Amino acid sequence: MCGLAPTGGSLLGARAVQGLGAALVAPAALALLTAARPEGPARARALGWWTAAAAGGGASGWVLGGLLSGLLDWRWVFFVNVPVCAAAAVLALRILSERRDPDPARADIAGAVLATTGLGALVLALTLAAGRGPVASATLGALAAAAALLAALARVEARAADPLLDRALLRRPGVAGPNAVAAVLTATTTPPLFLCTLHAQDVLGLAPAVAGLLFPPVNLAVVAGSLAGPHVMAVVGERRAMAGGLLAVAAGALALHAIAPGAPALPSLLGGFVLLGAGLGVASVASTARGTAAVDGAHQGLASGMLNTSAQVGTALGLAVVIPLASARTDALGGGPQAQVAGFELGFVLAAALAGVAAAAVAIGARRASRGERTAAPSRSATGSRIA
Helix, strand or coil, X not given: CCCCCCCHHHHHHHHHHHHHHHHHHHHHHHHHHHHHCCCCHHHHHHHHHHHHHHHHHHHHHHHHHHHHHHHCCCCHHHHCHHHHHHHHHHHHHHHCCCCCCCCCCCCCHHXXXXXXXXXXXXXXXXXHHHHHXXXXXXXXXXXXXXXXXXXXXXXXXXXXXXXCCCHHHXXXXXXXXXXXXXXXXXXXXXXXXXXXXXXXXXXXXXXXXXXXXXXHHXXXXXXHHHHHHHHXXXXXXXXXXXXXXXXXXXXXXXXXXXXXXXXXXXXXXXXXXXXXXXXXXXXXXXXXHHHHHCXXXXXXXXXXXXXHHHHHHHHHHHHHHHHXXXXXXXXXXXXXXXXXXXXXXXXXXXXXXXXXXXXXXXXXXXXXXXXXXXHHHHHHHHHHHHHC
């Protein structure tokens, strides 16, 4: 549908269908993986391969997308997916084991509609705030709509027999934190990479086919970080692995300041790409491992859906905030290559700041948890001695 789309509106509609398909596939696949591997090193390794596989797919997308759009036509970026998805659909039915809830919950259609429209209105409000100003009538209207829709969502979810998201589940230890990290990771990595694509094509003047070849180092670094993630968690724990990964993301975003209108493309981007990708891989594995381990087997599908949703929301909000602010900075400086680079650098700083704050928050939480465990250990030991 995307490849055959005759207008921009029909292309957007077809992309929405793609999004619905991804919303079905990703949580189901992750739930199958976590159900097939018990907690511990086996699951950690499986999640490392899961994240590495996603990064490998992303690497092929950067390269093939640039080559197909540059050598053939942009429509082939979508057509190439058809045989791949068709083959995967056939193999999934034949290879993957089936797991079903014997007592499935009823679909919360009202909650899903309100959540989607509420978040969409919030993203629109953030975009308009950066472009037209925070007090513009359109901005205030979108913000009011977002507030009303999200308030209605809270009311509907409080009364639903089978709510879209059970608040009791969010209060479980190890659920909210990893989901927040998943959102921050996409919010701090997607905007810088998007800005780098604009830099490669608009500032450096590279053709799409050539620009696409610059980005596999990011994904190779994600693969390396994902495969190293289980070992990092085994040494320092999941919380510290998340904090370290976020810190590497912050460092990578700052390292992208090496870009300049006349700077060589790959040398100026490579350091930032490696740090950004490695941090993303390590932190993604750690957050997924902790987020899925916090719930029992019956809720693995919900936990997987929450993690994927958090990542998508982080992407949307990150782009909605960072890209308009970077564009406004460029416009304020009068446009031109140097002004564009200045706008991109502002986006990198914003991403680094958010990742750094999140890393500090996770590290503080890890330190407090470690102190609590050390305090509880003598009490348990003394109790055991008295019983003995």
